[in-house]
Amino acid sequence: MFSRAALRSSAVNVSRSNGAALSLKARASTPLAANPCRTPFIDSLGARRYISVYGYTQAKALVYSKHGEPKDVLKLHKHSISAPHGTQVNLRLLTAPMNPADINQIQGVYPSKPDFDSSLGTGEPSAVAGNEGAFEVISIGSGVQNLNKGDWVIMKRTNQGTWRTHAQMDESQLIKIQNKEGLTPLQVGTVSVNPVTAYRMIKDFCEWDWLRAGEEWLIQNGANSGVGRAAIQLAREWGIKTLNVIRDRKTPEETESMKKELLDLGATAVITESELLSAEFKNTVKELTHEGKEPIRLALNCVGGKNATALAKVLAPGSHMVTYGAMSKQPVALPSGLLIFKNLAFDGFWVSKWGDKNPQLKENTIKDVLELTRAGKFKDIPSEDVKWSWDTQGPELTDSVQETLSGFRSGKGVLKFEGGDE
Numbered sequence: 001m002f003s004r005a006a007l008r009s010s011a012v013n014v015s016r017s018n019g020a021a022l023s024l025k026a027r028a029s030t031p032l033a034a035n036p037c038r039t040p041f042i043d044s045l046g047a048r049r050y051i052s053v054y055g056y057t058q059a060k061a062l063v064y065s066k067h068g069e070p071k072d073v074l075k076l077h078k079h080s081i082s083a084p085h086g087t088q089v090n091l092r093l094l095t096a097p098m099n100p101a102d103i104n105q106i107q108g109v110y111p112s113k114p115d116f117d118s119s120l121g122t123g124e125p126s127a128v129a130g131n132e133g134a135f136e137v138i139s140i141g142s143g144v145q146n147l148n149k150g151d152w153v154i155m156k157r158t159n160q161g162t163w164r165t166h167a168q169m170d171e172s173q174l175i176k177i178q179n180k181e182g183l184t185p186l187q188v189g190t191v192s193v194n195p196v197t198a199y200r201m202i203k204d205f206c207e208w209d210w211l212r213a214g215e216e217w218l219i220q221n222g223a224n225s226g227v228g229r230a231a232i233q234l235a236r237e238w239g240i241k242t243l244n245v246i247r248d249r250k251t252p253e254e255t256e257s258m259k260k261e262l263l264d265l266g267a268t269a270v271i272t273e274s275e276l277l278s279a280e281f282k283n284t285v286k287e288l289t290h291e292g293k294e295p296i297r298l299a300l301n302c303v304g305g306k307n308a309t310a311l312a313k314v315l316a317p318g319s320h321m322v323t324y325g326a327m328s329k330q331p332v333a334l335p336s337g338l339l340i341f342k343n344l345a346f347d348g349f350w351v352s353k354w355g356d357k358n359p360q361l362k363e364n365t366i367k368d369v370l371e372l373t374r375a376g377k378f379k380d381i382p383s384e385d386v387k388w389s390w391d392t393q394g395p396e397l398t399d400s401v402q403e404t405l406s407g408f409r410s411g412k413g414v415l416k417f418e419g420g421d422e
C-alpha cells in the first residue's frame with residue numbers, strides 16, 4: 001500500500017579499575033605543558049585533544065545513581081577511557097538532544113530504565129543519561145569491521161547513555177551513518193527518535209488510499225513538537241493533508257508566528273487548542289474536509305485529556321488514533337459511541353520497543369529520513385544549543401536539562417560538545 005512512498009556494555013576501562021589509569025588521575029593536576037605523558041594534537045574536527053601515552057582519553061558524563069529531578073540527581077562525572085581493543089570503538093560526542101522521555105527516565109517515571117552499574121568508576125552504581133545523539137569515531141580496535149576513524153554513528157538501542165563527552169562501545173551497538181555528506185550533527189543526532197516515531201505511526205497505522213493522494217487527512221496535537229514537525233513534513237511528502245493543533249502562545253502574534261512556521265513546513269491547517277475545544281471546531285473541520293468528503297483517517301496524540309477526545313471525535317469511521325505521549329498528564333477519555341458506532345481503533349506506539357524488535361527496519365527508516373534531509377525536504381528542528389566544553393560545570397548542564405519539561409521552549413535543548421579532551 002505504501003510502496004509509492006517517495007517514500008557496552010562498553011568495557012570502559014576506568015581510572016579506579018586500572019593501575020595505569022589511576023596514575024593518570026594523579027597527574028590530572030599537573031600543568032599540561034609540564035606533563036610529558038599527554039601529547040596535544042589537533043584532530044580531524046579541528047579540536048584540541050589530549051591523550052596519555054597509555055592511550056587513555058579523558059571523558060565526562062552526566063550520570064545519575066538514583067531517580068529524581070535532574071537538577072537534584074544528575075552529576076558530572078570525570079573518568080578515563082582506554083584505547084579500544086577488539087571490536088571496541090572510542091567515540092566523541094557531537095550532539096545529543098534532551099528529549100522529554102530522557103527526563104522522565106531520570107525521574108524514574110519512564111517504563112524503560114538503564115541499569116545502574118559501576119563501570120565508569122562512580123562512587124555509587126549509576127547510569128549515563130540520554131538516549132539519542134550523534135558521535136564521531138575517534139579510534140577503533142583491531143577487530144572492528146565496519147567503522148573507521150571519522151565516521152559518524154548513532155546508538156542502535158535506547159539506554160546506551162548519550163550525555164557524555166566520550167564513550168567506548170562495541171561496534172555492534174552502533175549504527176553507522178553511511179553517507180554523512182550534506183548532513184549536520186544536529187540532523188543526525190535527532191533522527192532516531194522523533195522522525196522515526198512520526199514515520200512509523202503514519203505508515204503503520206493507516207492503509208492510506210494512494211489513489212486519493214491529497215484527499216485524505218491526519219490530525220495531530222503537539223504539532224510543534226519534534227514528532228509533530230516530522231509528521232507534517234512526512235505527510236506533505238506522502239500526499240497526506242494535516243490538521244495540526246498547537247497550544248495557544250502568550251500573545252496572538254506569537255500564536256500566528258507559530259502557525260506560520262508550521263504552514264511553512266507544509267502543514268495544511270494549524271489551529272490552537274482553544275480553537276479545537278470551541279463550538280466552531282466542527283464547522284472548521286467540515287470546511288477543510290469538504291463536508292467530510294476528504295476523510296480524517298489518522299489521529300496522532302501526545303497530549304491526552306480533552307484535547308485527545310476532540311481529535312477522536314472528528315475521525316472517519318474505522319480510523320485509528322495513536323497515542324504516543326501524555327504531555328498534559330491527563331488520561332485519554334473516550335465517548336463509548338466512538339467505539340460502538342464509529343468502530344475507531346485506539347492504539348499506542350513506543351519507538352524504543354518497536355526499534356528493538358525491528359532493528360533493520362529502524363535503520364531503513366533512519367536512512368529514508370536522512371535522504372529527505374539531505375534533499376532539503378526535512379527541516380531542522382528549532383534547537384537551543386547547550387554548549388559543553390571541558391570547563392563547563394555540572395550545574396550549567398543540569399539546569400538546562402531541568403528546563404526540558406517546562407514547556408513553551410523556543411527549541412529543543414541540544415548538548416553540543418566543543419572539546420578538546422583535557
Ligand SMILES: NC(=O)c1ccc[n+]([C@@H]2O[C@H](COP(=O)([O-])OP(=O)(O)OC[C@H]3O[C@@H](n4cnc5c(N)ncnc54)[C@H](OP(=O)(O)O)[C@@H]3O)[C@@H](O)[C@H]2O)c1
Pocket residue numbers: 099100101193194197222223224225226227228246247302303323324325326327328329349350351352406407408409412
Ligand atoms: N512513544 C514514543 O515512541 C515517543 C517517541 C518520541 C516522543 N514521544 C513523546 O512525544 C511527545 C513530544 O516529544 P518531542 O521530543 O517531540 O517533544 P518536544 O519537541 O520537546 O516538544 C514538546 C511538545 O510538548 C508540548 N507540551 C509541553 N507541555 C505540554 C502540556 N502540559 N500540554 C500540552 N502540550 C505540552 C509542547 O508544546 P508547547 O510548545 O506549547 O510547550 C511541544 O509541542 C513527548 O510526550 C514524548 O515523550 C514519544
